[in-house]
Amino acid sequence: MVKETKLYEALEVDPGCSDSELKKAYRKLALKFHPDKTGGQTSERFQDISHAYDVLSDPQKRTIYDQYGEAGLSGEGGPGGGMGGLSPEDLFSHFFGGGGGGRGGRPSGPRRGKDVAHGLKVTLEDLYKGKTTKLALQKNIICEKCEGKGGKEGAVKTCTTCNGQGYRVMLRQMGPMMQQIQQPCGDCRGEGEIINAKDKCKQCAGRKVTQVRKVLEVHIDRGMKDGRKIVFNGEGDQAPGTIPGDVVIVLEQREHERFKRTGDDLYYNAKIDLVTALAGGKIQIPHLDDRVLVVDILPGEVIKPAELKAVMGQGMPTERHHDFGNMYIQFEIEFPAANWTDLSHIEQLRAILPPATPLPELAKTAHIEEVSLTEMDPRQKARAEKGHMGDDDEEGHGPGVQCAQQ
Ligand SMILES: [Zn+2]
Numbered sequence: 001m002v003k004e005t006k007l008y009e010a011l012e013v014d015p016g017c018s019d020s021e022l023k024k025a026y027r028k029l030a031l032k033f034h035p036d037k038t039g040g041q042t043s044e045r046f047q048d049i050s051h052a053y054d055v056l057s058d059p060q061k062r063t064i065y066d067q068y069g070e071a072g073l074s075g076e077g078g079p080g081g082g083m084g085g086l087s088p089e090d091l092f093s094h095f096f097g098g099g100g101g102g103r104g105g106r107p108s109g110p111r112r113g114k115d116v117a118h119g120l121k122v123t124l125e126d127l128y129k130g131k132t133t134k135l136a137l138q139k140n141i142i143c144e145k146c147e148g149k150g151g152k153e154g155a156v157k158t159c160t161t162c163n164g165q166g167y168r169v170m171l172r173q174m175g176p177m178m179q180q181i182q183q184p185c186g187d188c189r190g191e192g193e194i195i196n197a198k199d200k201c202k203q204c205a206g207r208k209v210t211q212v213r214k215v216l217e218v219h220i221d222r223g224m225k226d227g228r229k230i231v232f233n234g235e236g237d238q239a240p241g242t243i244p245g246d247v248v249i250v251l252e253q254r255e256h257e258r259f260k261r262t263g264d265d266l267y268y269n270a271k272i273d274l275v276t277a278l279a280g281g282k283i284q285i286p287h288l289d290d291r292v293l294v295v296d297i298l299p300g301e302v303i304k305p306a307e308l309k310a311v312m313g314q315g316m317p318t319e320r321h322h323d324f325g326n327m328y329i330q331f332e333i334e335f336p337a338a339n340w341t342d343l344s345h346i347e348q349l350r351a352i353l354p355p356a357t358p359l360p361e362l363a364k365t366a367h368i369e370e371v372s373l374t375e376m377d378p379r380q381k382a383r384a385e386k387g388h389m390g391d392d393d394e395e396g397h398g399p400g401v402q403c404a405q406q
């Protein structure tokens with residue numbers, strides 16, 4: 001029975017845990033609570049973790065702690081008693097930077113690994129209703145067999161060619177000048193260390209890391225937008241002496257067949273017949289959940305081509321869930337085909353519809369020329385439409401890009 005468990009609790013381990021379990025627990029928690037990950041402040045938690053590991057990783061101190069609790073430690077005195085001279089940060093860099101046999105001129109303290117971004121395609125329905133989805137990634141973790149050393153204890157040697165730097169400085173003649181260039185060291189392939197082939201860790205082949213499949217659970221909240229980033233702290237590749245970067249999931253909304261989204265609003269294109277536009281009727285809009293909105297167009301409302309109407313509160317949920325955007329419906333009026341009715345009915349239409357605006361009276365001297373409308377063939381039509389879109393360079397006249405394109 002141990003006297004106290006406080007230090008074990010700080011590392012979230014059992015009092016009976018092994019040395020390697022202790023190391024693993026410290027690695028995990030120290031990375032999580034390292035000041036680099038918590039905004040630069042050395043938190044109390046980080047100090048507690050460091051203190052606990054400092055004591056429990058030393059067999060002598062651990063025995064004393066197990067028998068007498070922390071009181072026993074403070075009475076121990078002498079060099080290395082309790083926290084000794086090692087600050088939490090020093091312990092951290094000692095732990096993460098150590099083991100590799102000294103990496104020469106590296107600045108103290110661990111580097112931070114790269115963040116990795118992954119796109120995640122989502123539907124507008126997912127963003128409307130919210131969804132939890134699983135995403136499998138390959139990532140490097142510190143090899144469990146060699147604990148990131150790459151080989152047996154003592155098998156890892158500092159490269160003598162580059163003094164553990166991983167690169168060599170070469171001089172190169174550039175015209176009249178000598179230029180200094182850095183080249184990765186060929187003997188250690190830029191690693192700064194050499195491990196004999198026979199001593200390499202079997203599990204990772206000396207690479208210190210192994211690749212595993214990691215499944216992340218991504219929570220897509222209602223109302224999230226295209227381009228939204230969801231950050232998984234510290235889930236990036238692990239490497240010895242490095243604080244893992246983050247995995248950043250970037251939502252990519254697929255085009256939707258019915259709706260376009262702008263902010264929290266939805267845009268819907270509704271095709272209605274001329275008779276509905278004039279005499280009223282209903283349209284149905286399947287929403288992003290399982291509802292179908294039935295929209296009433298009132299008789300006599302007279303919907304005009306391209307007219308925009310709103311259905312309030314039927315847009316996307318806002319991300320904070322308190323509100324909804326609007327749905328805007330843009331109407332497209334389907335006119336009847338040419339000659340849809342017997343000409344004898346035309347007079348009835350004239351009688352019903354508001355009268356046409358009379359033409360202005362022409363001066364007696366005006367020169368009048370009667371012309372008629374012509375149906376164009378598709379090529380003529382395409383060309384005419386192109387001109388209408390703002391290409392006002394006249395066809396066949398003068399120089400210009402237009403001619404070259406023909
Ligand atoms: Zn290994």
Ligand SMILES: [Zn+2]
Nearest residue numbers: 159162185188
């Ligand atoms: Zn080298």
